[in-house]
Amino acid sequence: MTTAPLLRLDGVSRRFGGLVAVRELDMTVTAGAIHGLIGPNGAGKSTAFDLVSGLTRVSAGTVHFDGRDVTAAPAERRVAAGICRTFQTPRLFEAMTALETVMTGCHRTSRCGFLASILSVRGKAADEAAIRRRAHDLLALVGLERAADTPVSQLSYGPRRLVEIARALATGPKLLLLDEVASGLNPVETQFVADLVRTLAADGLTVVLVEHDMRFILGICERVTVLNFGTRIADGTPAEIVADPAVIAAYLGE
Ligand code: ADP
Ligand code: MG
Numbered sequence: 001m002t003t004a005p006l007l008r009l010d011g012v013s014r015r016f017g018g019l020v021a022v023r024e025l026d027m028t029v030t031a032g033a034i035h036g037l038i039g040p041n042g043a044g045k046s047t048a049f050d051l052v053s054g055l056t057r058v059s060a061g062t063v064h065f066d067g068r069d070v071t072a073a074p075a076e077r078r079v080a081a082g083i084c085r086t087f088q089t090p091r092l093f094e095a096m097t098a099l100e101t102v103m104t105g106c107h108r109t110s111r112c113g114f115l116a117s118i119l120s121v122r123g124k125a126a127d128e129a130a131i132r133r134r135a136h137d138l139l140a141l142v143g144l145e146r147a148a149d150t151p152v153s154q155l156s157y158g159p160r161r162l163v164e165i166a167r168a169l170a171t172g173p174k175l176l177l178l179d180e181v182a183s184g185l186n187p188v189e190t191q192f193v194a195d196l197v198r199t200l201a202a203d204g205l206t207v208v209l210v211e212h213d214m215r216f217i218l219g220i221c222e223r224v225t226v227l228n229f230g231t232r233i234a235d236g237t238p239a240e241i242v243a244d245p246a247v248i249a250a251y252l253g254e
Contacts, residue, residue, distance in 0.1 A: 043228050055075055084168040099136065
């Protein structure tokens, strides 16, 4: 088992006016791990994801990814470096089909070179076919091969979540951030997502799961960080977390 940290947050804070959404957060995510980030509503979980993915900037502290300081890097550069995410509320283009949606993720990393693709029509067509095949494979991975040509607007909630995951995976990430991916899913879909996360991690992908609900997290994470009012109140194995008086108090006090 490797123990190298893929992601490291040191003293990360984010203020919104007078509100401190994330306060001096230290967090280390081991390469290849399934890491949970939990806490009551408003604890700062989604903000922490925004800070890692570059959607918003830190007010203080540093973010290191894959051995590099990405604190000042824009979101696009972080995608190229291997960070991808899904959102608490899926952000999809309704008019696109599931396949087209996943293809947009593929385009963000087709590293064969911008110039090469515009200079060669043949190359462009070949790229497009390869991207289409890859998007199909990703849809199959999330169990949606039959929905390839369905507009996103016609998909129900669970499949929309899965399309969003497939699009994130299409960027060829090293780190996948899933924000409340299990909320609103039925038990069968929840189990499917849990199995998918395990499969991806077994294949070497590092996954951070944000959840409001502890149960989903405790079953699949090796390590869990707990936030409350922006502050880290616990960090440990699931067994340590459930026995931690500060964690119990935070959840009971909700
Ligand atoms: P969680 O995901 O744990 O429920 P969030 O990270 O969404 O929590 O929010 C943490 C706190 O930061 C909340 O009090 C929320 O209202 C506030 N917050 C988040 N984003 C913004 C923003 N863009 N502007 C102002 N306040 C924000
Ligand atoms: Mg949130």
